[in-house]
Amino acid sequence: MTGQLKRIWREISPERLRRTFLELLDIYSPSGKEEDIQLYLEELLTRAGFDVERQEVDDERYNLRVTMGGKEPQLYLVGHVDTVPAWDLEAFGAEEKDGIIRGLGCADMKGGCAAMVEAWLAIAAALPSAERPPLGLLLAVGEEENGDGSAAFLDTCRPPWVVIGEPTELAACFAHYGYLEAGFVTRGRRSHSSLPELGHNAVESMLRVLLQLGKDPLFDREKSEIIYSIREMSSARAGFVVPDRCEAWIDLHLPPDKDPAAIQEAIRRVVATAEHFIPGLNLDTTFNFASSGYNLGTGNRPAQILREIYPEMGLELRLDAFRSHSDGNLFFAAGSKPLILGPGSLETAHTPDEQVIFDQITAAARIYAALGAGMGMDSSSHRRLSPQ
Numbered sequence: 001m002t003g004q005l006k007r008i009w010r011e012i013s014p015e016r017l018r019r020t021f022l023e024l025l026d027i028y029s030p031s032g033k034e035e036d037i038q039l040y041l042e043e044l045l046t047r048a049g050f051d052v053e054r055q056e057v058d059d060e061r062y063n064l065r066v067t068m069g070g071k072e073p074q075l076y077l078v079g080h081v082d083t084v085p086a087w088d089l090e091a092f093g094a095e096e097k098d099g100i101i102r103g104l105g106c107a108d109m110k111g112g113c114a115a116m117v118e119a120w121l122a123i124a125a126a127l128p129s130a131e132r133p134p135l136g137l138l139l140a141v142g143e144e145e146n147g148d149g150s151a152a153f154l155d156t157c158r159p160p161w162v163v164i165g166e167p168t169e170l171a172a173c174f175a176h177y178g179y180l181e182a183g184f185v186t187r188g189r190r191s192h193s194s195l196p197e198l199g200h201n202a203v204e205s206m207l208r209v210l211l212q213l214g215k216d217p218l219f220d221r222e223k224s225e226i227i228y229s230i231r232e233m234s235s236a237r238a239g240f241v242v243p244d245r246c247e248a249w250i251d252l253h254l255p256p257d258k259d260p261a262a263i264q265e266a267i268r269r270v271v272a273t274a275e276h277f278i279p280g281l282n283l284d285t286t287f288n289f290a291s292s293g294y295n296l297g298t299g300n301r302p303a304q305i306l307r308e309i310y311p312e313m314g315l316e317l318r319l320d321a322f323r324s325h326s327d328g329n330l331f332f333a334a335g336s337k338p339l340i341l342g343p344g345s346l347e348t349a350h351t352p353d354e355q356v357i358f359d360q361i362t363a364a365a366r367i368y369a370a371l372g373a374g375m376g377m378d379s380s381s382h383r384r385l386s387p388q
Contacts, residue, residue, distance in 0.1 A: 004127070005309075008369045011122035014362050020044065021114035021361060024081075025094035025103040031082040031145040035060055038081060041117070041139055048121055057152045061141050065153070068124065069134035075161045075302075075375040076136035077120070077368055078150070078338075079113035080143035080327065087352045102355045107344025111356045112165020113139060115343060115364035122369055133376020138162075143327050150327040154334040161302060163371055165342035166326050167349055170360055170367070172306050173340035175321035176328050177227070178254035178293035180263055183247070184209060184271070187282040190236075190244040199242035200280050203235050206246040209283060212274045213250075218266050226263070227253035227323060253323055256293035264290070291329040295321070296337050305374040306367070313363060341367065 029037040038054075042064055045052050055063040067073055083105035086092035092104040101111075120137050136159060140149035186206045191199030210230060213219060219228040229251045235243040254263060264287050275281045298319060310317040322328065324346055328338035343360035 002373075004131070005370055005373055007126040008122050008373055009366055011125040012118055012362070012365050012369065013122075016121070017114060017118040017362060017365060018358065020117060021101070021106075021111060021358075022094045022096070024110040024114055025101070025106055028086065028089075028092055029082055029105070030085045031142055032061070034082050034141040038062060038064055038139065038141070041081070041113075044117065045120075045137075048124065050124075055152060057141055057149050061149075063141060063149050063153055064137075064139040066120070066137045067135070068120075068129075068132045069376060070129075070132075071134040073134045073136035073159055075133075075163065075372060076138050076159045077116040077372065078138045078140065078162045078164045078327065078331075079109055079116050080140045080149065081110070081113060082141055082144050082149075083108065083110075084144050084350050096358075099358050100355050101358055102353065104354060106356045107167040107342075107354050108346075108349035109165050109167060109342055109344070111344050111361045112167070112342035112364060115361050116165055116368050118365040119368035119372060122365070123372055133373050135372045135376060140327065147327050147330050150330050154330060154336075158335050161337050161339065161375060162328075162331050163302070163339045163341055163368060164326060164328050164331070165364065165368075166322065166324070166328075166340050167342050167344035167346055167356070168320065168322065168340055169318075169345045170315065170341065170343060170363060171318040171320040172303070173320050173322035174298055174300075174303065175256045175295040176293050176326070176332070176338070176340060177256060177321060177323050178258060178260055179289070179291045179325035179329065180252040180254060180260045180287065181289040182250040182252065182264075182267055183286040183288060184250075185284045185286075186246045187284075188242065188244045188246075188280075190238070191242045193240045193242060196242050199244070201242050202246040203243050205278055205281055205283070206233065206235075206248055208278045209271060209274050209281070210248065212277065213267070213270055216266075216270045218263070218270075225255045226258065227251075253325065254293055256295040256321060258293065260290035260292060291325065292333070293321075293329070294332045294338075296339070300337075301375060302339050302371055305371055309367065309370045313366060315363065339371075 188200035
C-alpha cells in the first residue's frame with residue numbers, strides 16, 4: 001500500500017459515512033422524483049468546497065457531476081440516486097440493528113452512493129490539489145426506469161473506466177449479463193363467463209404460450225445459463241366475462257457471450273410452433289428493449305489494484321459477472337469500461353426486506369478511494385465529446 005493511499009484511508013470517517021447514508025435513506029427518491037436527494041448531495045459537496053455541475057436530463061431532473069485533478073478523469077465513480085417506488089410510504093426510511101441497515105434503496109444503491117461520496121471527501125482531504133488524481137463523480141438519475149441520467153452524461157463524456165456501485169457484496173464484476181425484455185399479447189373473443197364455450201379465453205391462450213416457452217431447453221432453469229422470469233401478466237377486466245385480451249412481460253438476463261438478437265429469434269421460433277397446440281391462437285410478440293452483455297477480462301489496471309488492496313483489508317477478492325441489468329450496459333455500449341462493485345446484494349434489492357451491512361459500505365469507500373487514487377497513475381488515453 002502506498003503512503004498516499006494510507007493518508008486517504010485515514011481520512012475516511014465511518015461516522016460521517018453513516019450520517020450521510022442514513023440521511024440519503026430518509027429522502028424518498030423514486031425514479032422521476034430525484035430532486036430532493038440531488039439538492040441534499042449538491043449542498044453536501046458544495047459545502048465541502050467543490051464546484052458541482054448540474055447536468056440537465058429533463059424538467060426538474062438533473063445529474064450531479066464533480067471532477068478533481070485538473071485533467072480529464074481516467075475513472076468516474078458512478079452512483080444512481082433513484083430507487084424503485086416504496087412498498088410502504090410510511091416506512092421507507094432507515095432502520096439499523098446489529099450493524100445491518102434496512103431501508104428502501106439501501107443496497108440499490110444508496111450504500112454505494114454514500115461510499116463514493118465518502119471516498120471523494122477523503123481523497124480531497126488527504127491530498128493537496130496538485131496531488132489529486134484525475135477523477136470524476138457522477139450521481140445520476142433514472143437508472144431504475146430507462147437509464148436516461150447516464151444516457152445524458154454519455155452524450156458529452158465517455159471516460160475510459162467507470163466504477164458503478166450496484167450491490168455485488170463487494171465482488172468485482174468485470175463481466176456483465178445482457179438483458180432482453182419480451183412482451184406478448186394474446187387476443188380472444190369475449191363472452192359471458194357462464195358460457196365460456198361461446199368465447200375464446202385470452203388468458204388460457206397466454207398460459208399455454210408461456211408453458212410452451214418454459215418447456216424449451218433454452219429456458220430450462222436447471223441447465224440453461226439464461227435467467228428467465230415472468231415479470232407480470234394482466235388481462236382485460238370487465239367482470240364475469242371470458243377475457244378477450246391478455247398481456248405478459250418476460251425478463252431475460254443473458255450471459256455475457258449470448259447475443260440478444262439470437263435469443264429473440266429463438267423465442268420467435270418457439271412461439272411460432274404454439275399455434276399447432278393452441279386452437280385459435282392470436283398472438284403478438286414484441287421486444288421493447290435489448291442490451292448486450294460484456295466481459296472486460298481481469299488483465300487491467302483496476303483488477304491489479306483490487307488484487308493488491310483486498311488482502312490489505314482482510315477481504316477475499318471474488319470475481320463474478322453481474323447478473324442484473326444496470327447502467328453498465330449503457331456505458332459499455334458507449335465505449336467505456338464499467339466495473340460493477342458495491343455493498344449489499346441483489347438478493348434483497350427491490351424487496352421490502354432490502355438491507356446492507358454497514359461494514360460493507362465502509363469497505364466500499366476504501367475500495368473506491370483506492371481505485372480513484374490508483375487509476376490516476378494510469379496514462380491511458382480518454383475521450384471527451386463535444387455536446388451534441
